Amino acid sequence: MTATQPSSEIAYNSAMKILVMEDDREAADYLQKAFAEAGHTAHVAGDGETGFTLADAGDYDVMVVDRMMPRRDGLSVIAALRSRGNTTPVLILSALGEVDDRVTGLRAGGDDYLTKPYAFSELLARVEVLNRRASARESETVYRVGDLELDRLSHSVKRAGREITLQPREFRLLEYLMRHAGQVVTRTMLLENVWDYHFDPQTNVIDVHVSRLRGKIEKGFDKPILHTIRGAGYMLKGG
Amino acid sequence: MALSLPAIMKTTAARLSALYFLLFALCAVLLVFYMTSLSARMLTAQTQDTINDEVLGLARAYQRGGLPLLVRVVENRSRQPGANLYLIADTNGQILTGNVQSLEPGVIETEGWTAEPFSYQRFGEGELDRLRSGTADQGTTTPPSGDSSAQPAGEKGHNAIALVLRLPNQMIMLVGRDLGEPERFRAVIKRALMLSLGMMGLGGLLIWFFVGHAALKRIDSVSDASRRIMGGDLTGRLPVTGAGDEFDRLSENLNTMLARIAMLNEGLKQVSDNIAHDLKTPLTRLRNRAEATLAGKHKTNDYRQALESTIAESDQLIKTFNAILMISRLEAGYSSETTSPVDLAATVSDVVELYEPVAEEAGVALEATVPDAIVVNGNRELIGQALSNIVDNGIKYSTGATDAPKVRVTLERVGNEIKLAVADNGHGIPDDSDRARATERFVRLEKSRSQPGSGLGLSLAKAIMTFHNGRLDLAPANPGLSVVMSFPARETH
Numbered sequence: 001m002t003a004t005q006p007s008s009e010i011a012y013n014s015a016m017k018i019l020v021m022e023d024d025r026e027a028a029d030y031l032q033k034a035f036a037e038a039g040h041t042a043h044v045a046g047d048g049e050t051g052f053t054l055a056d057a058g059d060y061d062v063m064v065v066d067r068m069m070p071r072r073d074g075l076s077v078i079a080a081l082r083s084r085g086n087t088t089p090v091l092i093l094s095a096l097g098e099v100d101d102r103v104t105g106l107r108a109g110g111d112d113y114l115t116k117p118y119a120f121s122e123l124l125a126r127v128e129v130l131n132r133r134a135s136a137r138e139s140e141t142v143y144r145v146g147d148l149e150l151d152r153l154s155h156s157v158k159r160a161g162r163e164i165t166l167q168p169r170e171f172r173l174l175e176y177l178m179r180h181a182g183q184v185v186t187r188t189m190l191l192e193n194v195w196d197y198h199f200d201p202q203t204n205v206i207d208v209h210v211s212r213l214r215g216k217i218e219k220g221f222d223k224p225i226l227h228t229i230r231g232a233g234y235m236l237k238g239g
Numbered sequence: 240m241a242l243s244l245p246a247i248m249k250t251t252a253a254r255l256s257a258l259y260f261l262l263f264a265l266c267a268v269l270l271v272f273y274m275t276s277l278s279a280r281m282l283t284a285q286t287q288d289t290i291n292d293e294v295l296g297l298a299r300a301y302q303r304g305g306l307p308l309l310v311r312v313v314e315n316r317s318r319q320p321g322a323n324l325y326l327i328a329d330t331n332g333q334i335l336t337g338n339v340q341s342l343e344p345g346v347i348e349t350e351g352w353t354a355e356p357f358s359y360q361r362f363g364e365g366e367l368d369r370l371r372s373g374t375a376d377q378g379t380t381t382p383p384s385g386d387s388s389a390q391p392a393g394e395k396g397h398n399a400i401a402l403v404l405r406l407p408n409q410m411i412m413l414v415g416r417d418l419g420e421p422e423r424f425r426a427v428i429k430r431a432l433m434l435s436l437g438m439m440g441l442g443g444l445l446i447w448f449f450v451g452h453a454a455l456k457r458i459d460s461v462s463d464a465s466r467r468i469m470g471g472d473l474t475g476r477l478p479v480t481g482a483g484d485e486f487d488r489l490s491e492n493l494n495t496m497l498a499r500i501a502m503l504n505e506g507l508k509q510v511s512d513n514i515a516h517d518l519k520t521p522l523t524r525l526r527n528r529a530e531a532t533l534a535g536k537h538k539t540n541d542y543r544q545a546l547e548s549t550i551a552e553s554d555q556l557i558k559t560f561n562a563i564l565m566i567s568r569l570e571a572g573y574s575s576e577t578t579s580p581v582d583l584a585a586t587v588s589d590v591v592e593l594y595e596p597v598a599e600e601a602g603v604a605l606e607a608t609v610p611d612a613i614v615v616n617g618n619r620e621l622i623g624q625a626l627s628n629i630v631d632n633g634i635k636y637s638t639g640a641t642d643a644p645k646v647r648v649t650l651e652r653v654g655n656e657i658k659l660a661v662a663d664n665g666h667g668i669p670d671d672s673d674r675a676r677a678t679e680r681f682v683r684l685e686k687s688r689s690q691p692g693s694g695l696g697l698s699l700a701k702a703i704m705t706f707h708n709g710r711l712d713l714a715p716a717n718p719g720l721s722v723v724m725s726f727p728a729r730e731t732h
Contacts, residue, residue: 117557119550169592195593199624200558203631208596231550 016061016131018042021051021077022093023069031064034120035127048072055081060088062130064123067094067105075108082109089130093118102198121232125184143178146225146238148217150178159217159225169194170213177226177236186233210234256447263443267436275429282421283400287352290402293323293414306408310336324359324399324415332411338362339413347403347411356398356418398422457486465493473501514563518556525552562695569621569702578707581619583659583726584609587650590626594634598646603634607648613657615726617707625703625711628696629661629722637663637719655728662721674713674720700724 018035020042022028028044035042043058045051048069055063055077067074078090092110094101102113112126143150147160155171157164166174173194177185187206191197214226227235293316300312313325317338326337332347343357401415460478468475476497477490532545591607598605615622630646637644646663668674697711700722704711709726 115561119554195589197589197593197623197627198620199627200561201593201627201631203597203634205593205597205627208600209593212596231547 016040019055019060019063021045022066038124048077052077062127063088063090065090065092067092078109091126122186125186128183129180145178145181145236148225164216173213181236184229184232184235260444263440271432275425278428279425286416290414290416326413328411330409347413350403350405353401356400358398521552521556562699566699566702569706578617580614581617583613583615583650586623587648594630598634601634603637603644603646605646609650615657616729621703625700628700632696633661633663636665639665657726657728659724660721662716664719667715667720
């Protein structure tokens, strides 16, 4: 898998313990295997009750929860865990993908929402970004990746000490990429987090934005820093 | 009708008839009972009044002339035709004078009104046979009164009520009145009531049967027609007689419903045909590629390439599928929870900003004229998606322009509508009917078949506009095409 090769390098340092709540045996097995290939450990719960028990007892980095499960549905499991003080990031998987379904899912305590059918590369990228160890970056005021530096307070960007002028949207795009440096960031994740839209754009709008940004932060510097991960998305990574 | 009773009882008309008949009968019985008892009470009261008057008269005679005058007056009155009952007896109950021959025992022993009507016999009544043979036994024979001639006296005699008094000399006086007349009157009323109620009941039953039968026939014709329609003939319609009654209104409503169902069904059929075409083609391509890759001997890199294009193709399929689902959910209606005030101006700026690099790369000038703020009720995500689909189309189709390709987005308030227009200067869609078809699902006009896309962009935008109680119109822009999203303006408070 092209998508998982670069990320598994990173994942080596940040192997995650993932709990997958999914009642479809085949889908669960596939997820377990795919997560293992990406360097993570995944446990599978086939129904809501088992999922709740495992999540309540174990210390997981991320949970992937199917919304419709036997014995107890995903949303009520999440709500119950949240009310018990469990703050493990949750990605909800659902066949329901409407705007209000997403809203109810996130309201129940989910941190991200992915509609079936999905590409595993998309799921993996989202799960890695959700990893709570990564979210520590949220509070930093200056992001540094290689020789690239972004000051969130003064809105200035420098590479190798040289000032780079960015448009406001380009700044937010770079900010998001730097916050998740070393992680794969998909096009839909960028559209969601930088533009706050959740639909599939028909054309490669995001690619063009990224390539513009790349032009600004790579032109005149010898080393590439913003990498395209084929079949998945982008990753910002210092040399 | 060759229907068995249980089958008849299954019809609403018969059930209703039975129910009405029962209720009617109950009312009739109550009415008869009430009328007869009321009339009986009235007659009794009248009888008592008459007796009271008599007693007053007799008391005056007693005061004037003592017992002898009283006896004379009593004897006198007893002889008059249709006379009341008079009786004077001594303290032992021995009858002294009057027109009563015998009484039920015990009647004269208690003073006051007799509690119950009692039976008695007048003088001479037992001797009727002898009277007929001409041998009247006593001079005191009372002339046969009306009732005794109409009704030959049986052993049971007649019924009467009476007032029993004790004279100052302890003798007993009884003044009474025969109940024959009131009783006959009561019987007549009762018979008349029974008869008329019976006639009314029968008439009601007949009328109900015919009315119910007519209604039943109408319902049967409706259910026959619906059975035909259920059988698959969606063009069938329920009969409308033109009478404009409830049945016609029902049939008309059901017909409108059928028309809508037929339309939806037609749409569904068209969509499934289109799905079959537009999903089968890429699926076949996918399958063929996999098969071809498996069949030949390839290098690892070839396998990788084949798999990558397989993934890309299935992603496109998923997108198409999601769009179809979204359109049908939007058409099925949406919960109002998902709408809130949306700043259209901000949405336009967002989308234009999102597409600006793509436009620039394609050599298309993307311009926007946006007022400060225009707010509509809606869903920001959906409006953003609709607008980006339209802008996306505009950029694609303006590239064929003879002048410098250009896409203009304008947002303005026109009357009580808010119009968001995206106009390109490409070839447009010259043909009116083509333009009308452009928003139908999967329709990709021949010239655009070569362009990438699912053919669902405009249909999704249209579904989104319908969801917002708005419209999506396509108009020629000379040159090019103008796609106009019209939102109803919010009420300003």
